[in-house]
Amino acid sequence: MTDAPIPVFDGHNDLILRLLRHDVTAAQVAEGIDSGHIDKPRAARGGFGGGFFAIYVPSPADKALRMEEMVKPAYDIPLPDPLEEAPSVAWTDNGFYALDALAQAGAVTLCRTAAEVEAALPGPTMAAVAHIEGAEAIGPDLEALHRYHARGLRSLGPVWSRPTIFGDGVPFRYPSDPDIGPGLTQAGKALVRECNALKIMIDLSHLNARGLEDVAHLSDAPLVATHSNAWAVTPHARNLTDRQLEIIRDSDGMVGINFASAFLRPDGRMDDDFTLDFVLRHFDHLVNKLGEDRVGLGSDFDGALVPKPIGDCAGLPSLMAALAAHGADEALLQKVAHGNWLRVLRKTWGE
Template sequence: MTPQNSPAIFDGHNDLLLALSSGRTSVAQVRDGGGPTQIDLPRAIKGGFGGGFFALYAPSPDKTRPDTSAMEGESYDLPLPGLLEEGAALRSAMVQVSMFRDLAAAGVILPCTSAAQIEAALDGPAMAAVLHLEGADCIDPDFHALHVLHALGLRSLGPVWSRETRWATGVPFRFPSTGDIGPGLTEDGKRLVRECNRLGIMIDLSHLNEKGVDDVAALTDAPLVATHSNAHAISPHARNLTDRQLDQIAESGGMVGLNFAAAFLRPDGQMQADVPLEVMIRHLDHLIGRLGEGGVGLGSDFDGAVVPQEIGDLAGLPALIAAMRKAGYGEALIARLCHGNWLDVLRRTWGR
């Protein structure tokens, strides 16, 4: 499903499963196209989207998420939902895992648990799909749910989605701000990192606060990875990574996936889609400068964010590749950014 003369794209993050579980779209619409989401199979074929991490995310009981319309002032600090009850989060996760399996049965995705499987699927008729947990709200202290989800294909986990969990503290939707907010991993959170290491589940640093990142760095035996985060030096948002954090990731041989969310790209922090692609290139340049050519990929946040209007959805991804070429990126580097670096870090994290 790759356009001529362009490498297939493997992506660090999307929220399609949330759109399915909330009834905003259906498996048939994702298969056939014409639905309201940024991701579907026809758009994937048109845009050269070979696959990515598909997130399980549990909404709060009142369905509240930060109101992105409030992210348009010179500064903002959006209130976050409170701690989510474990049982409600687990029910949500099970619904979304079921949706994931329905997508596979419909031929939309090919579930993958190894880098070799991803590589084999990138140019195939279905999207390579890795199951990711964004916020470990549904995981119990004895890790029963973690082990079941692992058996169902879970291979990536973020301890938090911004709101607090028993495991860690997340960063708010605050601008301008750093992520130096609150305490790091709890003792349970440290146990969670060790258990994920044992199981071969990648730990995602996105949404984790600064002290939490430091704690993961001190504990993990795997490369540090932020699946969908940007450079704080360009956009001083709490969700973005400082140069010190980027250097930590580089020292571990890890990587960062460029987040397409407008507010985390724009220097003014506003969630507005009129973001020139040159701003994305500025972030890529900065990330490559700190992490090296082997430490950067893409982490779009499709179906979870307002993205630059020149891209819009999966079908618009060739515009970003064209911007890379215009900026002087060679074809070998473009291939690494599109999928090669993800395959490399996943081989080193998962062992295959």
């Protein structure tokens, strides 16, 4: 490995949610802060070159209560109620303004093409691709999809872990498989077709098993789960079964490994006190099922409790070192860090 950290393109982070909740300002992200997982100085130290910056509308449900439940040996947390469109539109619009503020503060470079991502990855700013997680702000006429695409949207998750007019998500349930609920609605199928037409990547993370298969039948793009893990290692509803991995492999898509502790630990607990061996177990299984060209990283920074040996984006070299010690050569490290993402983005976005 070289002295400089390998630039990482990351499949998912929730920094925008911190800005929208006023936990941090764009200027603080640019200058450096002592909380959360991502800021510009720590990104430079850890090689966090950027990734998909998620715009997510939170549910009123108490996240702290969910975290308390997820330390138990088994849990089944009910899905939050659907959200109304109008407040979701207002929140999502503000998410795009927050991304603009990060760019104006010099923290990120907004990217709409894989070429722009590749150019920005070495720094000094983070490459930021706009992603919407949960399509509550999009109505059945899909007019908002076009509006957000014009503002830079290049990746969309039809659902978070709650139903939308497009389909159903999986609950926070352990142990459980993701075969929960019906597939895409007719509106959801229309959404997939329009995303294909606009070359917006469709994110399968959080979507239930039948919804994933519906996307697979409809989509002409690589299938991607930006922040999901292997169900065979951790039988959590949020993780992907071998059948789902095979569907993703056959589409020449990819999976970003999620750092959320509950989705990494075989016992499904949201407890961050463990070594990186669990990450390596998911890595091995995903590489075995998908191949070396279809595995990347999808940290869930600023949205999850991540393993202590990683800690935040400055800790990414620890993961790279663990992968190298595990047998990954330089070529594979480059693929996992960013090469596989760039390949899929070029193919999805028509470059």
